[in-house]
Amino acid sequence: MPNQPSGADQPSIPILYLNGQLVPADRAYVPALDHGLLFGHGLFETMRAYQGKVFRLDDHLARLLHAAEELGIFLSGEWDTLERAIHATLEANHLRDARVRLTVTAGPGSGLPIFPNTGQPTILISVTPVSQEIAARTAAGYTAVIAPRLRSSQAALVHLKSTSYLENLLARAEAVRRGADEALLLNDHRCIAEGAMSNVFFVIAGKLRTPSRDCGLLRGITRQVVMDLAQALSMDMEAGCLMVEDTMQASEAFLTSSVLEVMPLIAIEGRSIGAGRPGEITRLLAKAYTQVVTRELGQTIRTV
Ligand SMILES: Cc1ncc(COP(=O)(O)O)c(C=O)c1O
Numbered sequence: 642m643p644n645q646p647s648g649a650d651q652p653s654i655p656i657l658y659l660n661g662q663l664v665p666a667d668r669a670y671v672p673a674l675d676h677g678l679l680f681g682h683g684l685f686e687t688m689r690a691y692q693g694k695v696f697r698l699d700d701h702l703a704r705l706l707h708a709a710e711e712l713g714i715f716l717s718g719e720w721d722t723l724e725r726a727i728h729a730t731l732e733a734n735h736l737r738d739a740r741v742r743l744t745v746t747a748g749p750g751s752g753l754p755i756f757p758n759t760g761q762p763t764i765l766i767s768v769t770p771v772s773q774e775i776a777a778r779t780a781a782g783y784t785a786v787i788a789p790r791l792r793s794s795q796a797a798l799v800h801l802k803s804t805s806y807l808e809n810l811l812a813r814a815e816a817v818r819r820g821a822d823e824a825l826l827l828n829d830h831r832c833i834a835e836g837a838m839s840n841v842f843f844v845i846a847g848k849l850r851t852p853s854r855d856c857g858l859l860r861g862i863t864r865q866v867v868m869d870l871a872q873a874l875s876m877d878m879e880a881g882c883l884m885v886e887d888t889m890q891a892s893e894a895f896l897t898s899s900v901l902e903v904m905p906l907i908a909i910e911g912r913s914i915g916a917g918r919p920g921e922i923t924r925l926l927a928k929a930y931t932q933v934v935t936r937e938l939g940q941t942i943r944t945v
Pocket residue numbers: 687809835836837838839840859860861862863864897898899900
């Protein structure tokens with residue numbers, strides 16, 4: 642079944658969930674002293690809803706709530722509220738196939754740089770239609786550049802989906818400026834860590850290889866699904882340090898994220914990977930990923 646087009650009955654102004662209420666986006670306000678705004682003290686999750694159900698919702702909520710605890714954002718007991726709020730937001734926007742963003746911040750406070758903040762967290766949910774372009778790009782593949790600045794594998798936020806996302810945005814902007822889709826970030830040891838908004842995998846000498854946790858990356862939920870699939874398919878797999886030179890031996894590569902799913906990567910810095918088109922193992926894993934989504938959500942989803 643093809644991706645649902647964004648329905649004509651969608652409200653002209655998107656409806657957001659903000660702190661317990663569904664509000665049109667042009668009337669949704671966050672206090673000026675919100676510590677998310679002032680200090681980037683916040684977290685988010687980007688999820689994918691298929692036919693009204695969010696894939697791996699439990700994993701996303703678990704990651705968010707765990708990280709919230711680490712960042713002194715007090716959300717305990719909010720699991721059910723968040724789950725209900727996500728579905729209510731999808732319904733309010735008449736969207737079933739959507740990108741779902743859940744943002745939590747430390748909330749309004751004194752405005753002074755004090756940790757933790759004592760205010761009530763701000764909870765915001767927005768949903769947007771999934772760009773039809775992604776399916777077309779999955780058929781053709783993405784290209785990437787190497788981000789010009791190194792990132793520290795030890796940085797406090799590197800494993801969190803923090804609202805302090807500007808480094809990622811800047812890296813992606815550089816990629817776009819240079820005519821590519823994604824930027825690969827190198828860490829302080831010059832190992833590839835991840836994409837600016839994705840995790841990355843390579844096929845080198847028949848083995849599936851991906852940066853390990855200690856490279857400094859977000860442990861993507863899609864990355865984990867793909868690693869589990871590779872194991873179930875008895876693929877030879879290794880997580881570790883990969884340098885740009887190593888990727889020159891790659892016959893295939895792909896990016897993963899909840900929204901991109903399994904996106905073939907066909908060139909880095911203008912140099913083709915393998916034959917310069919989506920590879921067999923990539924296609925196999927992309928198909929297997931779609932099957933997992935279908936099985937778990939109990940519906941027919943498009944195949945890649
Ligand atoms: C920096 C970064 N790494 C990895 C990912 C992939 O994470 P997930 O598969 O959980 O969507 C994302 C997603 O947006 C990201 O921003």
